[in-house]
Amino acid sequence: MSLPIVSIIGRPNVGKSTLFNRILRRRMAVVDPVAGVTRDRHDAVANWNGREFVLVDTGGLVDQSEEEMQRHITIQSQLAMEQSDLVIFLVDGKTGSHPEDAAIAERIRRARKPVVLVVNKIDEAQDEPNVYDFARLGLPDPIGISALGGRVIGDLLDRIIENIPDIEAETEPDRLKIAIVGRPNVGKSSLVNRLLGEPRMIVTDIPGTTRDSIDTPLEFEGQRYTLIDTAGLRKKARVEDHIEYYTTLRTTRAINRADIVCLLLDASQELSVQDFRIADAAIEAGTGLLFVVNKWDLIEKDTDTAGAYVHDLQDRARTIAWAPVVFISAKSGQRAAKVLSMAQEIQAQRLRHITTPELSRTILVDIERKPPPATKGRFIKINFVTQSADPPPTFIFFCNHPDLVGETYERFIANRLREHFGFEGVPIRLRFRKKGR
Numbered sequence: 404m405s406l407p408i409v410s411i412i413g414r415p416n417v418g419k420s421t422l423f424n425r426i427l428r429r430r431m432a433v434v435d436p437v438a439g440v441t442r443d444r445h446d447a448v449a450n451w452n453g454r455e456f457v458l459v460d461t462g463g464l465v466d467q468s469e470e471e472m473q474r475h476i477t478i479q480s481q482l483a484m485e486q487s488d489l490v491i492f493l494v495d496g497k498t499g500s501h502p503e504d505a506a507i508a509e510r511i512r513r514a515r516k517p518v519v520l521v522v523n524k525i526d527e528a529q530d531e532p533n534v535y536d537f538a539r540l541g542l543p544d545p546i547g548i549s550a551l552g553g554r555v556i557g558d559l560l561d562r563i564i565e566n567i568p569d570i571e572a573e574t575e576p577d578r579l580k581i582a583i584v585g586r587p588n589v590g591k592s593s594l595v596n597r598l599l600g601e602p603r604m605i606v607t608d609i610p611g612t613t614r615d616s617i618d619t620p621l622e623f624e625g626q627r628y629t630l631i632d633t634a635g636l637r638k639k640a641r642v643e644d645h646i647e648y649y650t651t652l653r654t655t656r657a658i659n660r661a662d663i664v665c666l667l668l669d670a671s672q673e674l675s676v677q678d679f680r681i682a683d684a685a686i687e688a689g690t691g692l693l694f695v696v697n698k699w700d701l702i703e704k705d706t707d708t709a710g711a712y713v714h715d716l717q718d719r720a721r722t723i724a725w726a727p728v729v730f731i732s733a734k735s736g737q738r739a740a741k742v743l744s745m746a747q748e749i750q751a752q753r754l755r756h757i758t759t760p761e762l763s764r765t766i767l768v769d770i771e772r773k774p775p776p777a778t779k780g781r782f783i784k785i786n787f788v789t790q791s792a793d794p795p796p797t798f799i800f801f802c803n804h805p806d807l808v809g810e811t812y813e814r815f816i817a818n819r820l821r822e823h824f825g826f827e828g829v830p831i832r833l834r835f836r837k838k839g840r
Contacts, residue, residue, distance in 0.1 A: 415463025749828035805835035
C-alpha cells in the first residue's frame with residue numbers, strides 16, 4: 404500500500420514552502436519572499452514519530468486570475484488537493500483573513516477532504532489572538548505556528564498524524580532515477596507528462612516554467628522509475644536573479660543524484676555550447692547519458708536526416724560520441740517510451756563489471772602491443788588492471804610511473820575498452836596507481 408498524501412494548500416506567499424522545508428528538516432523547496440516561486444507540485448517523504456507520509460508543496464492557489472501562469476499553478480494545486488488524504492490549509496497570521504482564503508476554504512469543502520487549518524507567522528505568544536480571526540472560514544479549529552522559527556511545529560505534526568490513514572509503507576525496490584535536463588523550453592515537462600500519462604507538470608510556451616527539480620515515480624511495463632523534471636539550465640551569465648541561481652543549483656544536484664541523464668535537445672534549434680556543458684556535468688557526476696532530440700515531428704526529413712544529425716552531434720562532441728541518440732516527439736508521443744527502454748539499457752552498461760582475467764586477456768594485450776610512449780626519458784610499464792565495484796565503470800591500472808600517463812594514451816585505453824565491452828551511454832573513468840599500492 405502507498406503512503407498517505409498530505410498537501411500544503413494556500414494562496415501565494417503565505418509560507419507553504421517554508422513549512423514544507425521545516426517539516427522535512429531540510430531545504431528542498433525554493434523559498435523566496437517573491438510570490439509565485441513554487442509552481443509545480445513538489446513532494447517528499449516526511450517522518451514523525453515513526454509515521455511516514457508524502458508531503459506535497461504546491462504553488463499559490465488563486466481563485467480568479469487573468470494570468471496564464473497563475474491559472475496553471477491553480478490547476479496544479481487543485482489536482483494536489485484532490486489526490487490528498489489530508490489538506491494543510493495554510494493562511495497568513497500577519498495579514499489576517501483574506502477573501503482568497505474564503506474561496507480556497509470553499510474549494511476544500513467541495514473536495515470533502517480532511518483539513519487542518521494552519522495559521523502561519525504566529526512567531527510569539529502575543530500573536531496568538533490573530534489565530535481566531537480565521538474561525539470565520541468555518542473549518543476545524545485553527546492552529547497557530549511559525550514555519551520560519553519552528554514554533555508549535557511538533558503540535559502540528561501530531562495533528563497531522565491523528566488525521567491521516569494508518570497505512571504502513573511497503574518496501575520500495577530501487578527505482579531507476581532519470582533526470583530530464585536541458586536548456587529552457589525544449590520540452591522537458593512535456594516529456595515527463597507524456598511518460599506519466601497525465602498533466603503532472605506545468606507546460607506552457609514561457610521559458611523557465613519549471614523552477615524546482617520534481618521527483619515523480621513511474622511504473623512502466625513492469626519497471627520502476629523516478630523521473631526528475633528539472634529547471635532549464637542557462638549560461639551562467641544569464642542567471643540573472645537569485646531565484647534562478649538556486650533552481651540552477653538544484654538542477655545540478657538533480658544530475659548528481661540521477662542514474663541516467665536524458666539531455667533533451669530541440670530539433671529545431673542549433674546545438675549550443677550550453678548543451679555540451681550539461682553533458683559535461685553528467686559525465687562529471689558519473690551518470691549515464693542519453694541524447695533525446697525532441698520535436699522531431701516538426702523537421703522536414705529525407706532518408707538520412709537522422710543520420711546526418713547524429714554525425715554532426717558526434718563530430719562536434721567527439722569525447723562523448725559514445726552517448727546514444729533517440730529522436731522523439733513529446734507532444735505526439737512518438738518514440739517517447741524509447742527513452743525509458745534506452746535508459747534501462749544504459750543502466751545495465753553502467754553496472755556492468757568486467758572480470759580481472761578478461762581485462763588481462765584484452766586490454767593488457769592491447770597495451771603490450773601499443774605501450775605508452777616514453778616520457779622524460781622514462782618508460783611506462785603497466786602491469787595489472789582491475790575494475791572497481793561502484794558505477795560508473797572505473798578501471799584501475801597499476802604501473803611504475805602513474806603520473807606520466809598522458810591524456811592521449813588515456814583516450815586510447817578508453818576507446819579500446821569500448822571496442823571490447825561496449826559501455827554505450829556510460830562514462831569510463833581510468834585511475835593510474837603506483838605498483839604495490
